[in-house]
Amino acid sequence: MQTWQMxxxxxxxxxxxxxxxxxxxDITVHGKSVAVVV
Incomplete structure (x- = not known):
């Protein structure tokens, strides 16, 4: 899973x-996961 900042x-x-x-x-805000786009 790749991670993106918002x-x-x-x-x-x-x-x-x-x-x-x-x-x-995975989309993060301040290092916390807030959404996953599938």
Whole structure:
């Protein structure tokens, strides 16, 4: 599972979605997991 900081996930949403087709993507805020994109 790849981890993204919220700010980076917002800025690169299309890349995050493409990566989620391969494996789950974990989104964090201040080091805490807040969402997983599958």
């Amino acid at each position: 700010q980076g996930a917002k800025a690169r949403m299309s890349e995050l979605i493409k990566c989620a087709q391969i494996q789950p993507q």
